[in-house]
Amino acid sequence: MKRSKRFLGGLLVSGLLASGFAAPLAADEPQICECREGLEMEGTPWIRLMPGDMTGGYFVLRNHGERDYRIVAADAPISEVVELHEHAHVDGVMRMRQVDGLEIPAGERLLLEPGGLHLMFIRLHEPLTAGDWIPVILEFDDGGTMEIHARVQRGEGSSDSHSRGHMMDDDTHPMDPEHGQHGH
Secondary structure: HHHHHHHHHHHHHHHHOOOOOOOEEOOOOOOOOOOOOOOEEEEEEEEEEOOOOEEEEEEEEEEEEOOEEEEEEEEEEEEEEEEEEEEEEOOOOOOOEEHHHHHHHHOOOOEEEEOEEEEEEEEEEOOOOOOOOEEEEEEEEOOOOEEEEEEEOOOOOOOOHHHHEEEEEOOOEEEOOOOOOEOO
């Protein structure tokens, strides 16, 4: 995974520098998805605006193609780490844990939403601003990548497990129940 993260980091930095920016995009709407063959983004990907040094990212990706896809890593310029996560009820408690991949079978869709599968941006470099567009690189198990742009926004009207202090499994970062943030 270290090799993968270095590759993604280098790819992201090279792409950002070549396009003239190394920070979140301005408020002008970018191309939402430079999708791989057969994949299509439904709606607008988004990243939750919240205090602290972590947040979640969400999107819906449909696979109209004939082959299965599997996302195994992600990277973004806003945080030190991006992990693939899920929420699950374990012994009556909602827990969040890292997963090793997100499946997108042919003919189906992948739903990342609050309280379910999501991207976890950990150790944000600086506070986010509503309306910013954030480039996110998704890496697939075949070595291919895809860039999406997610808009930073408040998550009104949706469940917010990240800020309610739900516990995480021991093999991930613990939540600080008092502040709804990862403890470090």
